Amino acid sequence: MKVGMIGCGVISRQYLASFDELPDVQLVAVADLDRARAEAAAEGREGVRVLSVDELIADAEVDTVLNLTIPAAHADVDLRAIAAGKNVYSEKPFAVTTQEGQRVLTAAAEAGVVVGSAPDTVLGTGTQTARSAIDDGTIGTPIAAMATMVTPGHERWHPQPDFYYVPGGGPLLDMGPYYIHALVTLLGPVSEVIGASSRLRSERTIGSGPRAGEVIPVSTDTHVTGVLVHESGVLSTLVMSFDAVATTIHPIEIHGTGGTLAVPDPNHFAGDVEVRRLGGDGWETLPVAAGYAEASRGIGLQDMATRGSDLRAAGELGQHVLEVMNAVLASSRSGSREEITSTVQRPAAVALQDVRVTA
Structure with a gap:
């Protein structure tokens, strides 16, 4: 999975510390409204490019957008990424309003892309x-x-x-x-x-x-x-x-x-x-x-x-x-x-395993 990360604030540090331990995930690009924060996130990471938000969403190498923006921007960024054919994984909360969140799921279903949501x-x-x-x-x-x-x-x-x-x-x-x-x-x-x-x-x-x-x-x-x-x-x-x-x-x-x-x-x-x-x-x-x-x-x-x-x-x-x-x-x-109008199945249980072992 080729990941482009949008949002390089406080929570991004924890994600950045994890990327080297994830065998099937590769960070390839970062973006932030404050370019200096994006540059700091990419520093010392070979192959990680610093892009604008628009450039990252349009980038052909990125197949999944990791959305670490503030909650008020979650749905907007997700919808833009989905419209570009990207999978998305959003920090919590999934959106601010229930209606915004539903629009994200509907757009993803129509585009045939996968949507994930923290917390993991x-x-x-x-x-x-x-x-x-x-x-x-x-x-x-x-x-x-x-x-x-x-x-x-x-x-x-x-x-x-x-x-x-x-x-x-x-x-x-x-x-x-x-x-x-x-x-x-x-x-x-x-x-x-x-x-x-x-x-x-x-x-x-x-x-x-x-x-x-x-x-x-x-x-x-x-x-x-x-x-x-x-x-x-x-x-x-x-x-x-x-x-x-x-x-x-x-x-x-x-x-x-x-x-x-x-x-x-x-x-x-x-x-x-x-x-x-x-x-x-x-x-x-x-x-x-x-x-x-x-x-x-x-x-x-x-x-x-x-x-x-x-x-x-x-x-x-x-x-x-x-x-x-x-x-x-x-x-x-x-x-x-x-x-509550929606329902879900309990997510599949996770057998005891090391992070570095493919599930």
């Missing part, structure tokens, strides 16, 4: 070992789940945090994809949601970088709670906050008739999976049983390169999660339960 963290050993435990009946029949992410805000560390505090950002659309992709991978698709949210501060102060001390406006809710009703009947409770300081509970807990499973942070690829069995004496760490070992951001591209349209980090999954998130926000405004 769910392909690592953490979430996949938890999935294996659920599928093996380790906790009996799943009943409910809790997914919790709290932080005082990304402006404390990110030098350009503006996009986190406008529509398309906030804790739900920024961090929610990790948790909801994991919940769908573990428990299946969502059929309806109930939500509530708040925004207690209208401004944030940048805490690092050249703009430290600058005050930026907040135009999206910064604390979001929701109940996700899975098609299976499992109820997942979601808490996503840019307002709270810390929590002592596991990032994700799955409660079943025979026990409770503690799932590691879905923003990471690995981590201990623990189980507390009914009638047991305490928490037990399960052995690593599934997933890409030693994975990092970009493994979704490797999965895409080897599986084609049957990729696990698929655009359809990204779109389903986007609809869920926007429905939670809509419910928080209306006070009503919101139905």
Whole structure:
């Protein structure tokens, strides 16, 4: 797979660190509205050309566009790449609005190209070992789940945090994809949601970088709670906050008739999976049983390169999660339960394997 990367901001560093470990993926071009950032990304990488965005999308060597732009630009860049006959793989969220995301999928289907969507963290050993435990009946029949992410805000560390505090950002659309992709991978698709949210501060102060001390406006809710009703009947409770300081509970807990499973942070690829069995004496760490070992951001591209349209980090999954998130926000405004119109299959499980081994 010949990849052209559009967007050379903070997240691009993690992808760049992965490319040398992916046997079926080759970075051939980079582009950014700030050419200096693109040049820095290409420095020391033989054969990687620095192009404008238009040049990269039109380039004959590029067959797949890796879209690492800000959320508000995701759908536009994807649609332009698809119109040029390219496969696309987008950072999360898949788009800002559900309608934008659907336009991307429709255009891809008409063009006969493949669309992937981050996060690919769910392909690592953490979430996949938890999935294996659920599928093996380790906790009996799943009943409910809790997914919790709290932080005082990304402006404390990110030098350009503006996009986190406008529509398309906030804790739900920024961090929610990790948790909801994991919940769908573990428990299946969502059929309806109930939500509530708040925004207690209208401004944030940048805490690092050249703009430290600058005050930026907040135009999206910064604390979001929701109940996700899975098609299976499992109820997942979601808490996503840019307002709270810390929590002592596991990032994700799955409660079943025979026990409770503690799932590691879905923003990471690995981590201990623990189980507390009914009638047991305490928490037990399960052995690593599934997933890409030693994975990092970009493994979704490797999965895409080897599986084609049957990729696990698929655009359809990204779109389903986007609809869920926007429905939670809509419910928080209306006070009503919101139905989810899309559905997806749980992505295929990942057998335990090394990243450098073709799937």
